[in-house]
Amino acid sequence: MAESAALSDPGAPRAGLAVSLRGVTKIYDNGVAALGPLDLDVAKGEFVSLLGPSGCGKSTALRLIAGLSAPTSGSVGVARSAGADGARHSIGFVFQEPTLMPWASVRENVRLPLKLSHAPPEEAAVRVSAALTQVGLADFAGAFPRELSGGMKMRVSLARALVTDPDILLMDEPFAALDEITRFRLNNDLLALWRSLRKTVIFVTHSVFESVYLSQRVIVMSARPGRIGAEFHIDAPEPRAEEFRTSADYAGYCRKVSSALAPSYQGQSV
Amino acid sequence: MSALPSPPVAAEQANVGSRPLFLLRILLPVIVLAAGIAAWEFVVRLNDIPPYVLPAPSVVFQTLGTDWPVLSGSLLTTLLTTLEGFLAAAVGGIVLALLFNQSKWLEYSLFPYAVILQVTPVIAIAPLLLIYLPQQTAVVACAWIVAFFPVLSNTTLGLNSVDRNLAGLFQLYGASRMQTLRYLKLPAALPYILGGLRIAGGLSLIGAVVAEIAAGSAGAGSGLAYRIAESGYRLNIPRMFAALLLLSAAGIVIYALLALTSHLVLRRWHESALGKDN
Numbered sequence: 001m002a003e004s005a006a007l008s009d010p011g012a013p014r015a016g017l018a019v020s021l022r023g024v025t026k027i028y029d030n031g032v033a034a035l036g037p038l039d040l041d042v043a044k045g046e047f048v049s050l051l052g053p054s055g056c057g058k059s060t061a062l063r064l065i066a067g068l069s070a071p072t073s074g075s076v077g078v079a080r081s082a083g084a085d086g087a088r089h090s091i092g093f094v095f096q097e098p099t100l101m102p103w104a105s106v107r108e109n110v111r112l113p114l115k116l117s118h119a120p121p122e123e124a125a126v127r128v129s130a131a132l133t134q135v136g137l138a139d140f141a142g143a144f145p146r147e148l149s150g151g152m153k154m155r156v157s158l159a160r161a162l163v164t165d166p167d168i169l170l171m172d173e174p175f176a177a178l179d180e181i182t183r184f185r186l187n188n189d190l191l192a193l194w195r196s197l198r199k200t201v202i203f204v205t206h207s208v209f210e211s212v213y214l215s216q217r218v219i220v221m222s223a224r225p226g227r228i229g230a231e232f233h234i235d236a237p238e239p240r241a242e243e244f245r246t247s248a249d250y251a252g253y254c255r256k257v258s259s260a261l262a263p264s265y266q267g268q269s270v
Numbered sequence: 271m272s273a274l275p276s277p278p279v280a281a282e283q284a285n286v287g288s289r290p291l292f293l294l295r296i297l298l299p300v301i302v303l304a305a306g307i308a309a310w311e312f313v314v315r316l317n318d319i320p321p322y323v324l325p326a327p328s329v330v331f332q333t334l335g336t337d338w339p340v341l342s343g344s345l346l347t348t349l350l351t352t353l354e355g356f357l358a359a360a361v362g363g364i365v366l367a368l369l370f371n372q373s374k375w376l377e378y379s380l381f382p383y384a385v386i387l388q389v390t391p392v393i394a395i396a397p398l399l400l401i402y403l404p405q406q407t408a409v410v411a412c413a414w415i416v417a418f419f420p421v422l423s424n425t426t427l428g429l430n431s432v433d434r435n436l437a438g439l440f441q442l443y444g445a446s447r448m449q450t451l452r453y454l455k456l457p458a459a460l461p462y463i464l465g466g467l468r469i470a471g472g473l474s475l476i477g478a479v480v481a482e483i484a485a486g487s488a489g490a491g492s493g494l495a496y497r498i499a500e501s502g503y504r505l506n507i508p509r510m511f512a513a514l515l516l517l518s519a520a521g522i523v524i525y526a527l528l529a530l531t532s533h534l535v536l537r538r539w540h541e542s543a544l545g546k547d548n
Binding site (some may be wrong): 063067096102112116144 | 433435438439442445453454540
């Protein structure tokens with residue numbers, strides 16, 4: 001098995017794992033216990049969804065994995081690929097909002113991670129156009145974010161996350177603000193990308209239907225503090241497409257996941 | 271276009287409606303100005319008011335022509351002072367804001383004094399500056415004192431209003447402080463900085479004029495404000511009006527130039543520079 005995790009990394013997870021959380025908790029400065037204790041293993045190349053009501057700490061878990069905040073206790077292990085330097089970066093993050101720089105063109109926005117890591121300009125240009133082609137926006141490289149629709153902005157955000165060729169893609173409710181039609185299209189595009197690139201994807205969502213459609217494994221979280229409530233393996237045949245969305249299997253999985261989600265919003269005053 | 275009946279009609283109406291509106295916005299002030307000048311001229315002529323009490327507009331314009339050699343030199347002096355004060359304010363305000371942004375200690379130590387400098391009337395500081403500094407330096411210093419604060423406070427505001435997720439993204443990709451400043455904070459602050467500069471332009475003219483008046487006849491002063499004071503002593507009221515006219519015109523031109531710069535820099539992306547339809 002080709003093992004590229006750097007063993008010198010103290011937080012590096014076991015072989016074959018991309019991400020490994022052990023007893024992770026997060027308590028914010030104002031005393032709110034947001035998360036945990038949480039144990040979570042994600043295998044390399046796996047597509048995992050974290051599903052739960054808002055405020056269940058799923059975004060917090062994602063930020064911890066990304067290293068955007070530090071856990072109060074426990075360990076966060078992320079496999080660093082051997083070549084993760086220069087133009088490579090092991091983690092790509094897609095935020096809830098497109099989070100684009102309004103003053104920069106689509107091309108410049110996608111180039112940003114490469115610019116920050118001082119990648120050579122020729123290589124950067126090639127990678128940027130490849131990433132834009134992957135998300136189907138090759139013709140919009142010169143446009144400014146405000147000239148794009150919500151779905152297109154999200155594609156730019158995705159291209160920016162892909163441009164460093166990361167091993168792990170962290171997505172924080174990326175399609176939550178989009179209309180359903182755009183959302184379905186982006187779901188299919190994301191699945192196609194995942195099939196061809198085989199990245200590890202951790203996808204945070206509050207939509208049962210989206211999580212079942214996309215993932216190999218759905219992790220249902222309960223709220224305050226966020227813990228793992230239930231876990232489902234979605235063993236639907238690959239490649240999935242629109243017919244899976246209307247299949248009886250799909251409906252069955254959705255029903256099971258929904259009923260597992262029910263306890264976490266019962267007793268909530270929202 | 272014409273296949274869909276209702277929206278294009280509405281759009282056309284908006285187009286048709288916006289053009290006269292634009293003309294109206296220019297035409298109306300011009301009409302008011304013309305009416306005002308005509309009334310002024312009329313009142314002066316009708317009552318035979320002598321020019322040393324109230325000169326007719328025609329006399330003011332005439333004076334502007336005959337005194338042009340003197341006035342143009344003074345205009346140049348004042349504009350130069352304003353420009354120097356403005357540049358000092360722009361550089362000083364932006365650099366100080368950047369330093370404050372990098373070091374909270376520096377901000378906490380110095381920001382109160384920036385506020386004190388701003389709230390103390392410059393007309394009261396000017397005589398002191400004129401004692402301790404060479405005259406030209408003192409005048410520029412006055413212009414700087416009045417003008418730098420809006421640049422400082424606006425730039426500080428801009429640097430602090432960076433999108434949190436974008437900041438997280440920069441952190442994720444291991445951006446250095448310089449990179450974050452150059453690629454994120456400065457562009458994000460640009461609209462605010464330009465807004466500050468727009469205010470600073472007019473204020474540096476005011477600062478220059480105040481300092482010139484305070485300097486008075488104390489030697490080499492030959493700016494427009496000095497001309498106004500001097501003409502006042504000599505009861506040369508038409509020249510006072512002419513100099514005042516030039517000062518207002520200078521202020522308007524400075525504002526227009528800065529507004530245009532701001533528009534050109536921001537037009538591709540910032541809300542403030544976009545039309546309503548976009």
